Amino acid sequence: MNQEIINLFDEYTHVPLSREEFMKRLAKLTGSTAAAIAVLPLLEVNYAKAATIGEDDDDLVIESITYEGDGTTMRGYLTKPKTIATKLGSVLVIHENRGLNPHIKDIARRVAKAGYLALAVDALSPFGGTPANEDEARGLFGKLDAQKNLNNFLKGLDYLRARSESNGKTGCVGFCWGGGLANQLAVNAPQLNAAVAYYGRQADTQDVPKIKAALQLHYGGLDERVNAGIPAYEAALKDAGKKYELYVYDGANHAFNNDTAPTRYNPEAAKLAWERTLRLFKETLV
Structure with missing residues (x-):
């Protein structure tokens, strides 16, 4: 196209x-x-193609959970392996600016299938949850209080660490809006072990020294809007001596990982990025 x-x-x-x-x-x-x-x-997007791992998968247990956020009750989609032989690393899955939708729930199931406790939080919980209409959902993001929203996700990490299945190690993976939030969690969550950001807005360079987590960044080569922030961010990461990996996938667009977005999905880039994501989680959360 x-x-x-x-x-x-x-x-x-x-x-x-x-x-x-x-x-x-x-x-x-x-x-x-x-x-x-x-x-x-x-x-x-076409959510009919969203389930690479079905909700009826025999290896998984799925729960709808709530926890107390910053002045609000947060809702989440939690999934985990049905058979747990040892304590699990936990991963917070952060959606795009469409809210918690079938695609992001499928991402959470992929994480759980790989052997982790996965929680996809609905950032729009303060408004009653993600509406079915995507234009309406996008409009609600501008009404979120930025600090309270960050606190809601920080409390999501606390919730995961407190679960009986958890080994206490936490990571996050976010996409687009969620990728930007993954960078913010890396800055603001000193206990975070790993943060993976797919085509997300970079953290402010002056905040980079606060990062403790291992950072992994994925960008589509054609995504000029988001990629404009790469040079300054990478320079700050290098100057601060931070552990990071940065990958730019030639010929890939913004949202290249989203297999429900037919014109932007890039299966080769998505496969490689996901392999790298799971490798980082294995190195930091197990």
Whole structure:
């Protein structure tokens, strides 16, 4: 697909543009309103393809949990191996700016299938949870109190460490908005053992010295918006002597790991990034 169209969709999902303005500009790029309507399903996510590991998987146990956040009750999707021979490392899974959806729940199941206690927290819990309408969900992110939101996820890490199945070691993996939050957790959670950020906003360079976790960063080579922050972030990480890995996948777009987003999903980059993610968790959480 035309890269200009993909970039426009990225602008729509992250600025965001109004639906009306997005469709008007999409029609201009595609040549007509009819062509824009035809292209739209190729851009938007299709959650029918979200389950690489089913909720009925015999090896997993799934729970809907709650815990006390910063002045609110947080909701989460917790999954773990059915058979546990020893205490488990824990991973906080952080969603994109669409909220807690079927794709992110599937990511949590992938983490659990690899042998960890996985918790996907719904950042929109203060508003009653993630709404079905994605435009509505995206609009709610701008209404989150940034400090309270960070506290809610820090308390999610506390919740995981307090679980009876936990070995006390915690990691996080976040995507897009969640990737940015993974960087923030690395700065603000000194007990965090590993933080993996997929195409997420970088932490402020002056905060880099606070990072204690092993850091792993994944970027799509075509993701100009997010990648603009890489040089300063990497320089700060090097200057501070931090343990980090940084990977840029040539030809990959923002959201390259999201297999429910047909035009942006890059199976080769996603496979390699996930292998690297699980390798880091094995090194730091077991």
